Amino acid sequence: MSTTFKLDTSTSRANPTPAPMKRVTVPAIRNRKGKEPLVMLTAYTARTAQLLDAHCDMLLVGDSLGQVIYGLPSTVPVTLDMMCAHGAAVVRGSYHSLVIVDMPFGSYEASPEQAFESAARIMQETGAAAVKMEGGVHMAPTIEFLSARGIPVMGHVGLTPQSINMLGSYRARGKGNAETANLLDDVKAISESGAFSMVVEGVMESVAEEAMTVAQIPVIGIGASAKCDGQVLVTEDLLGMFERTARFVKRYDNLAERIETAAAQYAEEVKARSFPGEAQTYRPKEKK
Template sequence: MSTTYKLDTSTSRANPTPQPMKRLTVPAIQRRKVEGVCAQPIVMLTAYTARTAQLLDAHCDMLLVGDSLGQVIYGLPSTVPVTLDMMCAHGAAVVRGSYHSVVVVDMPFGSYEASPEQAFASASRIMKETGAAAVKLEGGEAMAPTIAFLSARGIPVVGHVGLTPQAVNALGGYAARGRSDAEADKIVNDAKALDEAGAFAIVIEGVVEPIAIAATKAVTAPTIGIGASAQCDGQVLVTEDMLGMFERTARFVKRYETLADTIEKAAQQYAADVRDRSFPEAAQTYQPKS
């Protein structure tokens, strides 16, 4: 049995609830790709809270506690200011809220680039404090020794090539990558280097489609696309983007709902009910016992 947490709707508190042991594993994700083909595409979404994890878990193979929480949760201008403390707190919440998906936690900017030893210290802290199954880090060939170092010490790693948001200042923005021959070759070679170093999966973000397909074919690890190609071995989106929580989303996002409108309408109706004193009604108040 594994333990997850269910919200008690009468108290709004999270209580531990035993669940059947159904959590996927890193080797199970790796085995999806056989002889270059992933017959069952990998479904991945971001999650930052226990409740979101509960709602997504049954439908996903992997939940990513992305450093995108910097923008989505904290209103930061980029992922660069995100801290290890933030990632550990939200990672632990997502693990508590799930029992099926492989939970992966992003390593924030500045927590792994200096050396493999620094990366191990950060990654081991994440895994100890959150209970997650793996970490994710950005970067191509330069990060291959770090991935090899972590993998050899029992820390599963998801790589990330193409558009790497933590490098936004160096890249000069969030434009798609791989439009030049040199950059296209680099992306494919970066993916190969991470694959050879032991990454069990590789995110390919914001690259022109032929390059995403070429990188997917060039590696044995499953690739997970975001702004890449349906021919990647899986897909990931920021959940809040997919649900229409923001006015603007990237071109590669498909909106499956427009929850922002629903929330705003509910808040508007609540405000009107409070102001005309129609809320609370008798059903929402406590009356003396007769």
């Protein structure tokens, strides 16, 4: 038996409850190469994790929380403290999905030893099963170092948001022969480094399909190809929480509009003194 946390929606409190150990494992993900597509979404809170858990193989606590939760201009300012806090919340809110936590910019690039220290902290403080790091050929030795020491790593190549200051834009990668060759070298290096899977983001469809043949581990696409071994999106993007999204995002709802409508109705009722009403007011019980 394992312990997860169930939110009491009446009080918004997380209460520990026993739950069967049903989590998807790292070997199970690795073995899905070329089989049923893997489903992955981002989650940053316990409640979101609860709602997504039954539908996903993996929940990614992405450093995209910098923009989604904190309103930062990019993922670069995200800290280890942020990732650990949100990672722990997502683990508490789930029991089935494999939880993976992004390693933020500056927490792993200096050396394999720095990466191990950061990754170990993430896993100890969150209870997550794996970490994710950006980078190709130059990060392969670090992934090998971590994997040999018991830390499962998901790679991330193609469009790497933490490198936005070097890349200059969020445009799709793999448009020229040289860029395509470098990208496929990255895919091969990560595949051979000991990573159990990798995200391929923002690349031309033909490049993503070629990456599928190069990689011996599952390739999770985002802005890549439907032929990838799985897909990932930022949950708030698919829910329609933002006016502007990347081309590769499909909106499955317009939650922002529905939230705004509800807030407007609430404001009207408060101003009209029709809320709270009788159903929301405490009064003495009538004596029989």
